[in-house]
Each structure stands twice: as C-alpha cells, then as structure tokens.
Amino acid sequence: MTAKELPSLRWGVIGCGLISTWFVSDLVLSRSDAAANHTIAAVGSSSLGKGNKFASENCPSQSPAVYDSYAGVYNDPNVDIVYIGTPHPLHHKNVLDAVAAGKHVLCEKPMAMNAQQGQEMAEAAREKGVFLMEAMWTRFFPITKELQRLVHEEKTIGDVAAVWADFGIYMPTKGRNPASRTVSKKLGAGALLDVGIYSLTWASLLLDTVPGTTPDISANMIFSDHEQPDDRVDEQTAIVLRYPEQRAQAICTASLLYKTSEIFARIQGSKGTISVGGVAASKPGFLVVTAKDGVERKMEFPVEGKGFYYEADAVARDLQAGRLENATCPLHTTQNMLSRMDSIMASCGLSYQS
Numbered sequence: 001m002t003a004k005e006l007p008s009l010r011w012g013v014i015g016c017g018l019i020s021t022w023f024v025s026d027l028v029l030s031r032s033d034a035a036a037n038h039t040i041a042a043v044g045s046s047s048l049g050k051g052n053k054f055a056s057e058n059c060p061s062q063s064p065a066v067y068d069s070y071a072g073v074y075n076d077p078n079v080d081i082v083y084i085g086t087p088h089p090l091h092h093k094n095v096l097d098a099v100a101a102g103k104h105v106l107c108e109k110p111m112a113m114n115a116q117q118g119q120e121m122a123e124a125a126r127e128k129g130v131f132l133m134e135a136m137w138t139r140f141f142p143i144t145k146e147l148q149r150l151v152h153e154e155k156t157i158g159d160v161a162a163v164w165a166d167f168g169i170y171m172p173t174k175g176r177n178p179a180s181r182t183v184s185k186k187l188g189a190g191a192l193l194d195v196g197i198y199s200l201t202w203a204s205l206l207l208d209t210v211p212g213t214t215p216d217i218s219a220n221m222i223f224s225d226h227e228q229p230d231d232r233v234d235e236q237t238a239i240v241l242r243y244p245e246q247r248a249q250a251i252c253t254a255s256l257l258y259k260t261s262e263i264f265a266r267i268q269g270s271k272g273t274i275s276v277g278g279v280a281a282s283k284p285g286f287l288v289v290t291a292k293d294g295v296e297r298k299m300e301f302p303v304e305g306k307g308f309y310y311e312a313d314a315v316a317r318d319l320q321a322g323r324l325e326n327a328t329c330p331l332h333t334t335q336n337m338l339s340r341m342d343s344i345m346a347s348c349g350l351s352y353q354s
C-alpha cells in the first residue's frame with residue numbers, strides 16, 4: 001500500500017500530561033512500516049500555554065489548533081477522533097462529551113472507574129454511531145499477537161495450566177505530591193486500576209478462550225497509609241483467577257512498591273513454558289519458549305519509539321473500513337475487565353466516588 005492509500009486520521013488530543021506526550025510523539029514518528037497516516041489536528045488543555053508547549057515539544061512538525069478547553073477539540077471540524085489522556089475518573093465525562101459532539105474516541109485505560117460507567121459509555125457511542133475503544137495498547141503489539149498464535153493456534157506449550165503476571169512500578173504513595181493522579185484517590189490512584197489492569201489483561205489474553213465462561217476471582221489488597229482512611233488506595237494487589245472448566249489458574253499481581261524484573265509473565269503449559277519480558281508489563285519485548293526437554297528459544301520483537309502507533313493504526317484501519325469497534329480490544333472485553341475489577345475492589349473493600 002502506498003502512503004496515499006493508507007488510512008488517515010486527524011487526532012484531537014485532550015489532557016497534556018505524561019501519556020499524551022508518549023502517544024503523540026509516537027504517532028508523528030516517521031516509520032518505514034507505517035500502516036496509517038496520523039495528523040495531530042488539535043490539542044485541548046487546561047491552559048493555552050500548556051497546550052502550546054505540548055504541541056511544540058511533542059509534534060513540532062504539525063500545526064494543531066490549540067484550545068484552552070476540551071470542548072474546543074470536541075467541536076473542531078478538522079478532528080476525526082479524540083484521544084483522551086486525562087486521569088481515569090474523568091474518562092466517563094470526557095468520553096460522553098466527545099461522543100455527544102459526534103467524535104470517534106480512543107480513551108486511555110482504564111476506560112472507566114467501574115462497569116456501570118463503561119456500559120453507559122459504550123451505549124452512548126453505539127447510539128451516536130461513533131467508534132469507541134479503550135487504549136489497551138499492550139494487546140496490539142506484534143509480540144502479543146505472536147504469543148497468542150503460539151499458545152492458542154500452534155499449541156506450542158500444550159494446554160495452559162497456569163499464568164503468572166506481575167506489574168510492579170516504583171511509585172509509592174508516601175512522600176510524593178498528594179495532588180498527583182498516582183497518589184490522590186479522587187484522581188483514581190491505586191495499583192489495580194493503574195497497573196493491575198495489565199496483569200489481568202495477560203491472564204485474559206491467555207485464558208479467556210472458552211466463550212461465555214468467566215473465572216472465579218479472589219483477591220487481597222495492601223492499602224496505602226494515607227492519614228485519612230477514606231484516602232487510602234491499594235498499593236499492592238494480588239488476584240487469583242480460577243478457570244475450573246480448563247483446570248487452569250492465573251495469579252495476577254500489581255504493586256506500587258517495586259519494579260517488576262525483566263520477565264514479568266510466565267505461562268505454564270503441559271508441554272513447556274513461555275516467559276514474557278520487556279521494560280514493563282505494558283510493553284512486552286521478548287518471549288522465551290522452553291520446551292519440556294529444556295530446549296530454549298528466545299524471540300525478540302524490537303519496536304521503534306514506544307509502540308503506541310500499533311493501536312492507533314488499528315483504529316485507523318477500522319474507521320477506514322467503517323467499523324465502530326475494534327476486534328482486538330472490543331467493548332465487551334473492556335466491559336469484562338471493568339466487571340472483574342469491580343468485583344476485586346468490592347471483595348477487598350475499595351471503592352471510589354463516581
């Protein structure tokens with residue numbers, strides 16, 4: 001396909017924080033194997049100064065319209081799709097507002113604070129006839145697709161009996177800015193929603209293979225020591241998922257108290273194991289396949305930049321084809337994940353205002 005025939009998308013970005021800098025810088029990378037053309041058409045921020053700085057630092061080759069409001073982006077006729085890079089408790093309102101303005105939406109993870117919000121967002125998008133997807137970028141890496149092919153199609157390690165997945169990031173709540181989204185409960189802080197969602201995603205990618213079955217879940221949390229009990233969030237969470245029909249289990253952990261080692265997941269099958277490694281459980285980089293006889297094969301999957309363009313390219317292809325949901329990260333999968341996190345939080349006594 002020539003650059004001319006590639007799908008093109010004009011993005012409007014709201015929230016000029018960390019993730020938006022990563023996402024935008026990746027979209028404007030000049031890539032040899034680009035599967036879509038991405039333009040940053042508009043940026044919305046709490047202030048013009050912040051929005052202008054964001055644009056000049058992260059997409060200097062583009063001339064986005066910069067707004068001191070998110071509504072400016074929603075109402076910009078040059079924007080095809082809104083990327084939402086705000087803290088999780090704002091996603092519900094941001095998505096509903098963008099959808100009401102008739103825009104397609106890619107929303108950062110977790111798409112919502114709970115399954116009820118997720119349901120409302122999905123219904124709103126369906127009613128309006130616009131695209132909506134949670135930006136669970138990890139699902140879109142070529143390595144993730146290859147892992148699924150090896151496990152589910154080639155059955156390289158036989159029947160999967162167990163999955164272990166850990167996302168630890170050194171981001172303790174103690175001694176850090178209480179107004180930060182990773183410390184403040186009002187802004188959705190907590191290990192499960194921030195990083196545990198990735199551990200659960202690995203379990204789901206490997207074990208949610210029988211349509212209509214859902215795992216039994218049990219979980220435990222260690223809470224932060226914020227002075228006010230109402231401000232406390234999970235600093236560490238451990239989850240056990242049982243899939244009785246498959247005689248399989250997953251152990252998923254999340255922590256803000258340490259960084260996970262390079263190998264962050266292991267899949268044990270009847271004929272061998274696969275270890276998954278990389279800089280973080282959100283960004284896998286290599287697989288080590290070990291057969292029962294001990295023979296080991298390492299497969300590396302280098303990416304340019306961070307790799308956020310894989311999800312963005314997939315969205316561009318969907319919209320070009322007139323699809324309003326993505327097959328790799330459909331809304332029912334997001335909804336399943338939100339329901340699982342709801343039950344984990346409820347069983348551990350964690351609740352957020354919504």
Ligand SMILES: NC(=O)C1=CN([C@@H]2O[C@H](COP(=O)(O)OP(=O)(O)OC[C@H]3O[C@@H](n4cnc5c(N)ncnc54)[C@H](OP(=O)(O)O)[C@@H]3O)[C@@H](O)[C@H]2O)C=CC1
Binds near residue numbers: 016019050181
């Ligand atoms: N996919 C991934 O790898 C990652 C995903 N994320 C997700 O992205 C989202 C944002 O995280 P991150 O970029 O780290 O957060 P930041 O705090 O760095 O940025 C969030 C931005 O949201 C805007 N915002 C709007 N309202 C508020 C508010 N009340 N308080 C604070 N900020 C507000 C601000 O932008 P402005 O002032 O311009 O309006 C702010 O800069 C989260 O949901 C997180 O889970 C985060 C990191 C990595």
Ligand SMILES: O=C1OC[C@@H](O)[C@H](O)[C@H]1O
Binds near residue numbers: 169194282
């Ligand atoms: O999604 C994420 O992955 C990387 C972490 O830095 C971040 O806190 C989290 O939101």
